[in-house]
Amino acid sequence: MTFSRHDSGVVADARALSSQVHPVFMLPPLAASWFGSVLAGEFDVALGAVHMVAVFLAVYTAHVKDGYVDFYVRDEDDDHPLTERGCRLALALATTGFFLCLGALWLLVDPVAALVTLPCWLIAYHHAPQLDTNPVTATTGYPLGIAVAIVGGYYVQTAGFAAVPLAFAVVFLVLLSGVKVIDDAKDYEYDRSIRKRTVAVVVGRERARTVAFGLMAVGLVAVLAFAAVSVFPPSAAAAVLVFVPVAAFARRGTDELATMLLVRGCYLFLAVLLVAVYYQPLS
C-alpha cells in the first residue's frame, strides 16, 4: 500500500493517484496551453504536447500538495485517498516529470521556453500552504497559471512573445479572477469556520460579488480596448456580447449556479475569441 490509504494493490494505488486529477481544474490550463500554440498559427504538435504535459503536471502538483496540506498538515479534511508517503512520492514524480519537460523545452526551443513555463510549477507548488492563505494570491494564483500557460504555449512554438497572446493572458487573468471570487464564495460558511481568508470571508459575500463582477467587467472592457487599438480584430467584441448575458443571469443566481454558468460562459468566451482572432471573420 504505497499510495492508497484505503486499499492495497496496483488498482487501488492507480485510483488514489488519479483521484488528484480534477478535470474541472485541469481542462482550462490544458486548453490555455493549446490555445497559445494555436495563436502561433502553424504549430508543432510534439512541442505543444510537451508544454501541455508540463502544465498538466504543474496542476497535478498543486492538487497533490493542496490535498496533503489540507489533510495531513491543517487537519481540515475528513478523508484523503493518498497516504502521506504516497503524497510525497506523487509530488516527487510530478515534479520530476515537470522538470524533464522543462529540460526538453530548453533543448528543443531555448532556455526562455523553459523559464516562461517554470512559473506554472512555482505557482502550483506554492498554492498550499503559502498562496492560499492570502485573499489576493488565493484568488489570482490559478488564473495567473492560465495566463502563463497561454504565453508559454505561444512561446514554445515561436521562440518569441507577441501582443496577442499577452493580451489574452491579461484578459483571462482578470476575468478568471472574478470567476474565482464567486467560486470561493460557494464555500463561505466552511471557509469562515476554518479561518480560510478568501475574498468572500474577508470582505463579506455581497462585497465579494461586487469585486467579482467588477473584475469581470474590467476583463470585458479590456477586450474592447484591445480591439480598439487593433491588438484583437473587431470581431473579438462578439465574445463580450456572448459573455454579458451569461454574467447577467449569473448575477441573479446563487453562488453555485453563478459558478456553473460563469465557467461555461468562459468556455464560450474563449471559443468566440479564438474564432475572432484565428479566422478574423469581419476583416
Ligand SMILES: CC(C)=CCC/C(C)=C/CC/C(C)=C/COP(=O)(O)OP(=O)(O)O
Ligand atoms: C498552470 C496552472 C494553472 C497553475 C496553477 C495551479 C493552481 C494554483 C491550481 C490550484 C488547484 C487547486 C488546488 C484548487 C483547489 O484549491 P482551493 O484552495 O481553492 O480549494 P480547497 O478548499 O480544496 O483547498
